[in-house]
Amino acid sequence: MSNEKILPDDAAKILFPFDVAGIRAEMARLLGIPKCGNYVRQLLDLVSRNAQPANKLVAGGDVLKVFDLVQQQRGLVRAGDTAHSALPGANFADGSIEGGNARIQVGNVRPGVAVTMDELKAMYVKSDARFCLHETLHHCGRLVYSDQEYAIAASTINGNNPPLPVPPPGPNSRFIFSQYWDAELRKSFK
Numbered sequence: 001m002s003n004e005k006i007l008p009d010d011a012a013k014i015l016f017p018f019d020v021a022g023i024r025a026e027m028a029r030l031l032g033i034p035k036c037g038n039y040v041r042q043l044l045d046l047v048s049r050n051a052q053p054a055n056k057l058v059a060g061g062d063v064l065k066v067f068d069l070v071q072q073q074r075g076l077v078r079a080g081d082t083a084h085s086a087l088p089g090a091n092f093a094d095g096s097i098e099g100g101n102a103r104i105q106v107g108n109v110r111p112g113v114a115v116t117m118d119e120l121k122a123m124y125v126k127s128d129a130r131f132c133l134h135e136t137l138h139h140c141g142r143l144v145y146s147d148q149e150y151a152i153a154a155s156t157i158n159g160n161n162p163p164l165p166v167p168p169p170g171p172n173s174r175f176i177f178s179q180y181w182d183a184e185l186r187k188s189f190k
């Protein structure tokens with residue numbers, strides 16, 4: 001293996017391949033942290049109970065099984081990988097399990113300093129697993145559970161502290177809800 005360092009801007013341009021097994025193992029490790037496993041179960045319980053009746057929980061809310069189902073459908077695509085029909089934007093759940101076209105798009109990592117390829121690979125597995133956990137939770141609903149649905153559940157669990165944001169209507173409201181519940185999810189990783 002080369003010890004040659006890659007500059008941050010060059011690293012950010014690489015359409016980095018996915019280490020699906022490594023990502024899955026890191027997701028399993030996160031879900032195995034009791035705080036994280038419990039938090040995810042609470043979220044799924046609330047979101048699935050509040051969802052439209054047709055938007056049923058996939059695989060009983062077994063997140064790793066849902067991740068595997070996504071791999072059997074359209075799998076993972078890197079943001080910017082237009083040759084594999086990546087869509088504009090960074091991280092999101094595309095399609096649905098119900099539609100048979102579930103896919104997860106994941107953005108690029110830009111390291112803060114020059115890194116070796118091995119270091120970049122390790123950074124990607126860690127980062128990809130965190131995004132894949134969030135996006136797999138969307139695919140835990142047969143018709144996808146939205147960021148707003150997760151944000152409402154997160155605010156119920158945290159006693160509305162910090163308060164649920166009230167974004168202005170429009171396409172950007174999704175990002176505000178996403179940031180809110182993703183921050184709560186990430187608190188459960190440690």
Ligand SMILES: [Zn+2]
Nearest residue numbers: 134138147178
């Ligand atoms: Zn989201």
